Amino acid sequence: MPQRTMQFGLYGARGVKGHEAVARQLDALAGYVATPVSAxxxxxxxxxxxxxxxxxxxxxxxxxxxxxxxxxxxxxxxxxxxxxxxxxxxxxxxxxxxxxxxxxYLLARLNREGRGTRVEIHPLNQSQVSRPRQRVVEYRTLNVRHWDRIVQAWAAGDERELDDAWVGQIVDLGSQWGQYEYVTNIGFAA
Structure with missing residues (x-):
């Protein structure tokens, strides 16, 4: 079973932690006021x-x-x-x-009475990695049925718990889950 990445970007790969991309998507769904606070x-x-x-x-x-x-x-x-x-x-x-x-409200929308929400995972960007060091990673989808820990950690602003909750979901990808710890984007709609 893969472990968490220790030296991400060592060979030029680019991306963000998966939980950060999830938090961005949840923020977008929350619908904040668009006008800056300085106005x-x-x-x-x-x-x-x-x-x-x-x-x-x-x-x-x-x-x-x-x-x-x-x-x-x-x-x-x-x-x-x-x-x-x-x-x-x-x-x-x-x-x-x-x-x-x-x-x-988001929790109810994302869980959808146990049916869950389909999540699209866009892999990390390896365009700057030399060819022999590139991994074969592909676009993946995952149906997340239990959003409770993820949404609670996001609402509390607890980044460590959000990371643990997200990793707890992507292990459903099987032995390749470590390849999706860092991503370019994660998309889902509720």
Whole structure:
């Protein structure tokens, strides 16, 4: 059984860890606000999302947005602007709360009552690897039926757990799963 890759890119291969590609795809499905937080419209959209209910405010505080209600009100009314550091905190809190809010919905969509979701795995890019050192890797598909660990790790922002959860799924590819630890892209739609 293959082990995890220790020196990826040693001979010129390019790609990203599979769990990072999965996280990118889940982020795309989460549907974040497209306007950057530095623009007034993007700032207001995030602040409204984080302050529309008492529960949303509490979760934003837990996620790291620890400013007073007076400051939030001033930002919303446009009397003051947040500092660069506070803009980063707003963005981080928004992404954290949004992930938590959509996790249950995404989990139901991806599990599809036990039928799962087909995942397309595009292999790593070996165009810069000399011919004798290239491996034969091909485009693969995999039906993932249990997304629970993956979505929970993504929602929590736990990269190590997400990596372990993803590797736990790709071992279903058999003895070749190590070839798909690094990929160019992973695609799935829910």
């Amino acid at each position: 007034r419209r993007g700032l207001l959209a995030r602040l409204h999302y984080l302050t529309r209910t008492d529960q949303a405010r509490r979760r934003a505080r837990e996620a790291g947005l620890t400013v007073t209600d007076r400051t939030l009100k001033a930002w919303l009314e446009g009397r003051r602007s947040p500092s660069r550091q506070n803009l980063e905190r707003i963005e981080q809190a928004y992404r954290t709360v949004r992930r938590e809010n959509v996790a249950r």
